[in-house]
Amino acid sequence: MSYSRPSTSASNEAPKDYEVPHGPNDSVSAVSFSPVADFFTVSSWDTYVRIYEANMSTGAAIGKALYNHEKPVLCCAWSKDGTKVISGGADNAGRCFDITSQQVGQIAVHDQPIKCIKYIENHNLVLTGSWDKTLKYWDMRSSTPVLTVNLPERCYALDFSYPVLVVGCAERHVQIFDLSKDPRTPVKSLISPLKWQTRCISTFLNRSGYSMGNVDRDCTGYAIGSIEGRVGIQYFEEKENQSSFSFKCHRENNHVHAVNAISFHPTYGTFSTAGSDGTFNFWDKDSKQRLKGFSSIGGPITSTTFNSNGSIFAYALSYDWSKGLISQPQRTAVFLHAVKDEDVKPKPPKKR
């Protein structure tokens, strides 16, 4: 039922990855790849959003632009066409940076910091989730939200694969919306299958949703990570050969670390988890196996992302506050990991 534990497996190797130069000066809150090009953004607690270009031929990354919030930036995302960067921060504001005109504008406002931001291309709207217990939809030209949705608790994590939106809140609330029908009321309100605070959520598609020229793209479930080193794989509809389960990860000896990030591979549908323990792993949920594990990079990994074709895995090493305020300075760096095909390719299930 469970995956093999990282600590017991011998396949851990130290990642030797490229460090992005001129990284942020404070912890990274999010990394996000453009859906159309190898540009990526890094949002940081130092109030800046930095935009880099990853050059595939030279294997280097160069800074392209940066803009700032008044206070730490907690999230960032790209528009579908890759022309705009959106970000939300502790200044309760959502901002939009236009790549072509290099202009920054405010697009959203909440009563509390904005923890999550997404661009919903089907409606050309920006979705923001905040600790003020609301979701708001913005059309970027108006200063008032198109729609405000009340949540049962503070928004901690959200992800969507149109039309399904999954929002993870404090107190383990999980709300599932169908954006094509009614974005106002959740189709399902439930309590997280994990017993501890929700840390990250990532939706996934059905198997064929990841193949090329996919017609049948159904969001079939979501992965949810908690502060107690555990990931739940939840299907919306339980079927014969795929039912929800959870597994432990990011634990070393008796220390249990938070699962900080879950990213699904855009073409294989396998996924990564990264934790406060400074390790990241690739998993296959269908065969319930760990595909690849890496040893700790020496500090928490706060955010991860794949690029649009899944050849680059970007991850941020920075302090995640899991031990509260600590005196010694923590290293902050963003790494680009060249993804090996065999590390992320789904494997046939193990015989038992």
Added chain:
Amino acid sequence: MGKKKNKKVVRPWCWYCERDFEDEKVLIQHQKAKHFKCPHCNKKLNTAGGMVVHVAQVHKETIDTVPNALKGRESTDVEIFGMEGIPQADMIAHMHALETDQPTKKIKTEEPMELSSEEIKKQLAQHQAMMQNSSTTGQPFSYSSYSTTQQNMPSLMPHQYSQFYQRPGVNSGQTYSPVTPYRPNQIPGQSLPVIPSQPWRPSVSGVSQPLYGQIQPATTGQSAIYPSRPANSVASASQIYPQVPHATVSGMSPSGQHSYTAYTGASATNTTITQYQETAPTSTVPSVGDTMTSNETTTNIIQSNTQQTAQKTVPKVVLVYSDNEVSMEEKRAELEKYRYNEDQFRQQSSMF
């Protein structure tokens, strides 16, 4: 001193079938093989609750009896793991059986070291003296003896707790005990002489009965829990007691209070998908209810014993970040350096 000498008296024994074993490891093996084995696929689970959940989830069937158990001990609701969770009454009964039946023979053959028959006789004499004493005074269930035995319980609880819940962080000073909110000792200026130090358990004496509802008006669920307790009725306490977690749940439900009560309640109501139902708090609580027949010596032995084994078998799991109510980012954002100034915010939003 007495504790140390006596701790070897009790051999680990199985509550389900009254067999005793060389050490607790063997006992646990026995329980897994005999009582916690799934009848459908022979998977060995850790607890009866675990088996119930497993059978329900994997085989979609319900199971309500523990296989190979004695009559009256087939309940799957009692959480037994090794020596943990054995109802006090049964524990004492077992002790009695040991002491009265063939104490010397049994212990000589099976526990040849360290314990002389003299000591056992002495202990027996002590025990009998106490029993006699209490019966001559006509107060077999006197409050004084009751309270002294109870006083030892809090030290036992955390171990029991972590044992059953396998939940890290509990040992690190956090009180997640569902009973915590009801401690009568919190009442200022209220003297409860009968139960000087049992913070985890409401008083059983009629003296304190009218207090409930008066002094804790903040949580309305409270008065419902203790609606009208018959004075001086000891048995009623153990009847009422098991209801506590449920009452907590109904007390908190839709309003989403952020109190501890709310949280513990929520964790107790893991509904459909969760795989951890074996941890439902209800089961451990009632077992504490009926200790009145005991004398102090016996309970001490039991406790030192269970405590010891608990320490041995429970790997101390530590959550690196264990605050289930507030996320790391929220805490971090509270820091002066990162905090957003409200005035600034108003200015800005008016401009916007």
